[in-house]
Every structure is written in C-alpha cells, then in structure tokens.
Amino acid sequence: MAEPHRTILVVDDHPELLELLREGLSGHFTILLACNGAEGLTAVAESHPDCAIIDIRMPDIDGLQLVRTLRGDPTTRDMPLIILTAMPEEQGLLPGLLSGADRYLTKPVLPSELIPAIQNAIALSAAERARRLRSLVEGEES
Secondary structure, three states, rough: OOOOEEEEEOOOHHHHHHHHHHHHOOOEEEEEEOOHHHHHHHHHHHOOOOOOEOOOOOOOOOOOHHHHHHOOOOOOOOEEEEEEOOOOOOHHHHHHHHHOOOOEOOOOOOOOHHHHHHHHHHHHOHHHHHHHHHHHHHHOOO
C-alpha cells in the first residue's frame, strides 16, 4: 500500500534556507513555509501539517517556544516536530529534546538525511513520543 502524501511545515527565518528545503523535499512531501514562529503557529492552525521542521534561533517566538507551545496544545501535542538548527548539539540538543522535539538535527543537512528523519518522526506513536520524553526527563533528574 502506498504511503499517503504528507504535508511538512518548515519554520525558519532565513528565506534562502526555506527555498532550499522546499526544493529538496518537494518531490517527497507537500511543503509549507513560515518565516518565524508566529507564522508557524498560524500555518499549523490553518493547514494542520503532518510534521513541522523548526529552527531554534528566530525573532519573537523562538523554536523552543514554538515546540513547547505545540506540545502544550491538545490539538497539536502529538504532531511530529523536528528541530533543524545551526546551534551546535552541545548547546541545543538537550534543551531541544526537553522542549518536546522528536529529533534534533544540525544545519547543514542533506535531504537524504532529513527525509528519513521526517518519516521516522511521523511513524512515532503518541505513546512512544511520551515514553521518550519521560525517559529523557527522568534521566535528567538522576
């Protein structure tokens, strides 16, 4: 059975990266673009994408705030969320995952790396997502 066509929202404040990601992913997914966190929230409310790829460093609503907001809303709490950022893992990985992101990827990233990450995030069940976050939080408290 063929996999259903998925809609992916990319939220980043760099227009050139948005276009690169649109070009690299459009053969596999329908791509929506937002240039900041506020536009990202609007796009989620209006279009209900299957997954969102979110940069951390953005003006106004940064990516971590956006992820926490989406995780805190009952209508979007189970949406697959991937952080894609230039922030090094040693600075952003733990805060990114603790905010509720399913994956943390650093720029630059090739479509051949991003496509499987999207597919894996979409395949996560709500229970698995909650279990992973709980495990991460419990590991922090130990």
